[in-house]
Amino acid sequence: MxxxxxxxxxxxxxxxxxxxxxxxxxxxxxxxxxxxxxxxxxxxxxxxxxxxxxxxxxxxxxxxxxxxxxxxxxxxxxxxxxxxxxxxxxxxxxxxxxxxxxxxxxxxxxxxxxxxxxxxxxxxxxxxxxxxxxxxxxxxxxxxxxxxxxxxxxxxxxxxxxxxxxxxxxxxxxxxxxxxxxxxxxxxxxxxxxxxxxxxxxxxxxxxxxxxxxxxxxxxxxRPATRFVADFIGSPPMNLFSAELSKGGRVVCQIQEFGQALDETERHRATQMADQHGHFSVGVRPEHLQCVAAGTAGSAEAIVELVEPLGQTTNIYLLSGDQRYIVVTDRTTVEAGDTIGVIAPREHVRAVARDR
Amino acid sequence: MPKTQSADKAQRAGEGKIATLLMAPTVIVMTVVGLYPLLHSLYLSLTNYNPTYGDAKEFIGLANYVYAFEDGQFWHSILITLIFTAASVSISLVLAVLLSLLFNLRFPGFMILRTVILIPMLITPVAVGITWRIMMMPDLGVLNYLMGLIGIPPALWAGSSSTALLSVILVDVWQWTPFMFLIIYAGISSLPKTPFEAAAIDGASPWRMFVSLTLPMLKPVIVIATLLRIVDAFRTYDTIYTITRGGPDFATDVVSVYLQRVNFRFFDLGYGSALSWLTLIIVLVVVLLFVRLTGFMKLVADKENR
Amino acid sequence: MSKPKTLRPVLQGLGAYALAILATLFFAFPVFWMASSSLKSELDISQYPPVFTSFEPSLVNYAELFTQLDALDAFINSAVIVAMATSLAMICGTMAAYALARFDMKGKEVMAFEVLSIRMLPPIVSVIPMFIIARTLGIFDTYWLLAAAYGLAGLPFVVWVMRVFIQDIPQSIEEAAMIDGCSRFETFWRVTLPLLLPGLAATMVIVFMFSWNEFLLASMLTSQEAKTLPVIAANAIKPKSIAWGLASAAGVMMSLPVVVLVLLMQRYLVRGLTLGAVKG
Incomplete structure (x- = not known):
């Protein structure tokens, strides 16, 4: 009852x-x-x-x-x-x-x-x-x-x-x-x-x-439903990247490599949640992003702005183009100023609706 | 803000009626005993009602008000009242601030002295009048005797038109400084300590601290105490009536005393009502001016929104 | 060099004590003079130089209060009128204050304005219509008229101050009681009222003080039957002969209840006297 x-x-x-x-x-x-x-x-x-x-x-x-x-x-x-x-x-x-x-x-x-x-x-x-x-x-x-x-x-x-x-x-x-x-x-x-x-x-x-x-x-x-939920839950919060569904069903993302990592299910969800202009967001939790050597196939290039060791984990603050985001890893040798590659694993990339 | 709004005043089913029910007695009393007499007096002020000539009254429009504007005695009493109020309130304010600073040192025994100082405001004003009248007797009075001890020549006090107003101001200051002292002391003792410690470290002198910290932080308290005092001082009647009845030579003829004479000596009730209304308007103007000058409403609003 | 350093605070402390005692003397002396005059015989009171302590205290003036001035009647009148006025103001005012503090109401600003403006009203404005109404209704020189007038004068004050005291009680306490199974009325009676008692008492003492000490209305709206203490005290002053001892005794008798009551309630006094704006 x-x-x-x-x-x-x-x-x-x-x-x-x-x-x-x-x-x-x-x-x-x-x-x-x-x-x-x-x-x-x-x-x-x-x-x-x-x-x-x-x-x-x-x-x-x-x-x-x-x-x-x-x-x-x-x-x-x-x-x-x-x-x-x-x-x-x-x-x-x-x-x-x-x-x-x-x-x-x-x-x-x-x-x-x-x-x-x-x-x-x-x-x-x-x-x-x-x-x-x-x-x-x-x-x-x-x-x-x-x-x-x-x-x-x-x-x-x-x-x-x-x-x-x-x-x-x-x-x-x-x-x-x-x-x-x-x-x-x-x-x-x-x-x-x-x-x-x-x-x-x-x-x-x-x-x-x-x-x-x-x-x-x-x-x-x-699977946060909207940007607000994605941003509100998790610390540091989910990384969100603006994305758009073009007429042909192609995904254009602020960081294209992450947009392309959307799997079939998420792509389908994206078509359902996108607003009338086709806008939605691509979200990846910081702990799911992987740092690799710059130029690795399928990776986005990023500049390391700041490395914040917290003991148990390490927060790496990254800049790709004009987009800032965070990766949470174990201890790392990466230093501020380095250029690295970032990979978003297919099974962890989500489509997230914009807020009303 | 909706959260605080809802936490403070909830809307619950069927409770609108309770609120109205709770308000009803107050609204009825205020309307029947408050508003109605007020409107009645407004109506009277437009007539020539005087019960000594029988109950008949004529509607004479604004004639009472026109007459009032030429009534030198009335404006004299308004002037006396304004001087009395201004002098009494400002002197007791200064005294109260000084006393509060002194007693805020909180030496042992000060608590008892502070309580003793509060007593004058509790004494029935008529009794205050009687007592001071006894003390101010020119020939047998204890004040002239005490002044003689320290070599000051005796005064006529309320008996002479040159010192009478000063005398009743002294009495008012004596009775109501404790009231302001009580409030301002409460204000001073609840001030936060850290700003003063910071200022002391910055090397500020005691005077500097008083001017730049104590006074500004005390402003709300001072403003409220002063406003309450102005309203009350304006209608002072009891002490002045007992000590001088407005004399000698109308030197202490404050507006309440003059109105009492018009109404209950000459029973010129129509004219008296008109004068009452003029007085009410003057009080309102004084209060509004004060409120405007001190930003009183803003202080109150700030308090409400805390 | 060390001597002035240790001496200065001591001197300052002594100075502070001297000032404090001087100030206390200024405010206390007239009270002492009133009390001692009331105990002096006709002879002692007209001595010059005045006698301060070396007189034979006598209660003759107090006895005369009752034989000459009908002080007992006046005392009863005062007590009855003030009790009626205070209950009227407290009961109606607290109810209204509760509504203003706890309910979302329309026209609240109008109400607040009305409450404040009655407080500003000089009594001299309403005395004439009251006088006339009282004569028409035949209640001139009765308890009812003064009780209504004082009740009205106290009412806005009670509404205003009690509203502040009620707001001081967190709403969540009342809500907890309602969740625990109380109705609105039970909530007020079992939870709010016990917490409100100190504020109620302080407010009541102040309303009591205003009504008890009032003279202007009392002198104009009574003639024989309903005379209150301040009126008979003022009657002790006749233009020609003034019964000083008698008048002082009346003063002491009037003032004593207020002084005792208020000093007992000191803690909440400031809050009440400043219409809730200053915490004591």
Missing amino acids: GIQIKNLVKRFGSLTVVNDISVDIKDGEFFTLLGSSGCGKTTTLRMIAGLETPSEGKVFIHGKDVTYAEPRHRDIAMAFQDYGLYPNMSVFENIEFPLKIRKMPEAERRKKVEETAGTLGIGDYLGRKPAQMSGGQRQRVSLARALVRNPKVFLMDEPLSNLDAKLRAVMRTEIRRLVTEQGITTVYVTHDQIEAMSMADRIAVMYKGDMVQVAPPLEIYD
């Missing part, structure tokens, strides 16, 4: 923030909304939560139309970016609050709170006030408050963005483990591609109010 969103639109005055999106989120799925700020991902989440009323469209949770239902009638839990903890209540009271509202007997409440707090490793802090805790601990309290009800649906609005990098990595795996164990349908909003890639069953990339691509993480990585 899960969550269904049908033709959801949200306008603030003349501004359309969410532009006609539809998606089916499966029961127990970990679904991530990914995009930069202002793309409509948080608004979409808030419409699922009932904190915002859609201008058009419908929201179904477990098959029930909840488009205009109050949040409390949706049986959902939510974690906020700033945690949304009640500052005047102790940690115990915070976690207990949703149970109290639901009039659960006190003994049972105490048991559930202690159990959940234990799972999240905050069992020793139940007497404290939120202000006396660190950011990571506060986020655990907010997770505990959400999970204590055994919700069927869990909505999370950038819950890790106020934490430092190390803690974020820990919390990522922990959140994923908790919701998978309990089989909770989760919608997770983030602007961090690493969070999305590492946690999600499926990612929806949002751009200017549109869902531009909905797919499992690796598919998004391997």
